[in-house]
Amino acid sequence: MNILTTRRICQIFFFVLFLWFCLATTLGEHWWQLRGWPVNWILQLDPLVGLGTLLATRTLYAGLLWGLATVVLTIVLGRFFCGWLCPFGTLHQFVGYLARRKQSIKAKLALNRYRPAQSLKYWILVFMLTMAIAELTIDAIRLPRTFPYGFAVLMTLALAAVIVLAIRQAGHKIKKSIAAVLTVAGGWVLISFLFHGDWRPMASLQIGLLDPIPLIYRAVNLLILPLIDQTTLTAASNPRLYAGIWLIAAIFIVSILMNLVLPRFYCRFVCPLGALFGVLGRFAIWRIGKSREECTDCHLCEKNCEGACQPTGRIRIAECVLCLNCMGDCHHGLMGYHTAPSAGGEILSPDLSRREFLTAAASGAAAIPLLRIGGNPGPNWNARLVRPPGSLPENQFLSRCIKCGQCMRICPTNVIHPAGLTAGLEGLWTPVLNFRIGTSGCQHNCIACGHLCPTAAIRPISLEERQGLGKHMEQGPIKIGTAFIDRGRCLPWAMDRPCIVCQENCPVSPKAIFTRELFENVYMPHPLVIEYADTTRIEFQTDALAANQFASGDYFCFVPGSPGLRRRQIIANTSRSLTVDGKFPFEHPLRAQDSVSIQIRLQQPYVDPKRCIGCGVCEHECPVRGKRAIRVTAENESRTRQHALILQGNI
Secondary structure, three states: OOHHHHHHHHHHHHHHHHHHHHHHHHHOOOOOOOOOOOOOHHHHOOHHHHHHHHHHHOOOOHHHHHHHHHHHHHHHHOOHHHHHHOHHHHHHHHHHHHHHOOOOHHHHHHHOOOOHHHHHHHHHHHHHHHHHHHHHHHHHHHOOOOOOHHHHHHHHHHHHHHHHHHHHHHHHHHHHHHHHHHHHHHHHHHHHHHHHOOOOOOOOOOHHHHOHHHHHHHHHHHHHHHHHHHOOOOOOOOOOOOOOHHHHHHHHHHHHHHHHOOOOHHHHHOOHHHHHHHHHHOOOOOEEEEOOOOOOOOOHHHOOOOOOOOOOOOEEHHHOOOOOHHHHHOOOOOEEEEOOOOOOOEEOOOOOOHHHHHHHHHHHHHHHHHOOOOOOOOOOOOOOOOOOOOEOOHHHHHHHOOOOOHHHHHOOOOOEEEOOHHHOHHHOOOEEEOOOOOOOOOOOOOOHHHHHOOOOOEOOOOHHHHHOOHHHOOOOOOOOOEEEEOOOOOHHHHOOOOOOHHHHHOOOOOOOEEEEEEEEEOOOOOOEEEEEEOOOEEEEOOOOOOOOOOOOOOEEEEOOOOOOOOOEEEEEEOOOEEEEOOOOOOOOOOOOOOEEEEEEEEEEEEEOOOOOOOOOHHHHHOOOOOOOOEEEEOOOOOOOHHHOOOOOOOO
């Protein structure tokens, strides 16, 4: 078995393993399903996730230390992850192969030539990492108690130096460099203004949007597997539907279809993870290259080159994805994988000039400060933004969340959905609770999402902490929001219709929703005059009722002007008679010619904000169509005291 066959087997193995990990998050908690499976292992191998989280949060989640192994192996072997392990790269390679398998050699050579635009991915990498560093610095300046003041000043001076160097490096093109910086920063300001109505800060970590590993996790979890759910091929109890999935689907499908234009388009031009591996790959001990100089310049080694790294001439080490196709295509056996430099020469550094690097860095550094001119140093907060239980405070949450969709896929009630612009542009595709979709609200005995989150944006909590039991009794249960009753839409409040669905479904004990009873007269077009009455039956002189109109148990018979008479519950009726409950007899017998009124018993609901945990079961079960009569907002959440309904010391 040659090395190319070994590579393909390795690719298939890790792609199938990735799909199984995605499936395992839905299949349950039996020993052969979720329990014990490292479902986040491929995410943890991604060093860009760990690096971005480290820069944005100043901490490194323990599981992300696996990324160090990937870094070490990349320094030794080169970009092996791109060519051997990456499931997104494997998918791109397969689609590109299907599109190019019958093309001529000349057409393949034209497609696989190196293009200067491949440096775009390095721009993206530098821009995103500099944004994370800029956010870290701004946080340090804003919070001197948390970070040493000297460090904050040092980082500020460093960022200022980067901008100055970018301008000086531009030379005669100084106007273009300044214009580039201002254009990028101004564009971000404009987008934020259009979507928020004022200037808001961007999140410190946007890497999860373009990093291929979170991207394919997000696409498979939220797009591919829900389609499989429809065919009942998985153990998902209910088909999964996610809000706003069309945008995720469009990005994923477009990235795949671009392989019809150029092979591995995303890997060559966009992928920031590939850019990081390209930077590390220049130090690789083992690398692809020519073993001798007797090359005939047939260019067959470039026929299937997936990285467009120019193996015929001076091979670009940073672009080589270790597909090893050049070794199989070279008829003279000149291409090899060894420690010696290539006989044709090598280009170790990425195709990114110093000027371009400094311009990208300056743009990323300027994006965050400029977006904070409006005086709002904190992240965008919306009352409709209800986060899963265990979520960190919003600024920390946005810094850690990589938008992988794992928490959404594992949710047993399908209540966690990707946020649109509700969380601001910085919170795009972060998890938010949508109680209108799914099978129920957020289950009070479920803690699955926190134990699956790879970056601890949703921290792992115990069931005792979730419910406020044991040592957490004094702290109380975790509150993710508070329910509010819209009296203008509530059936008992606005329409004199009996309804206690919200109270019946409240899972809290004692219940956070209680009712107060009152009786309202039912309008009747004609008076109800008694013709005959006994202890349980009342007949009227005319047909004034519809059969079984008042047999629900919420209607009562009452004689106006006779306070001594009890209300009698109606259990059945015909068009001319009422049958009432005979457990409690009338204190005085009814007489002919007496007029009878029918009253409805209304149980108007109220919410106790001290007991409500915001689980959203009431909103999900509310029978009012369209906008629910009871809705959960993020007020009173446990993450921060700033959103408390009653601020301590202000009443």
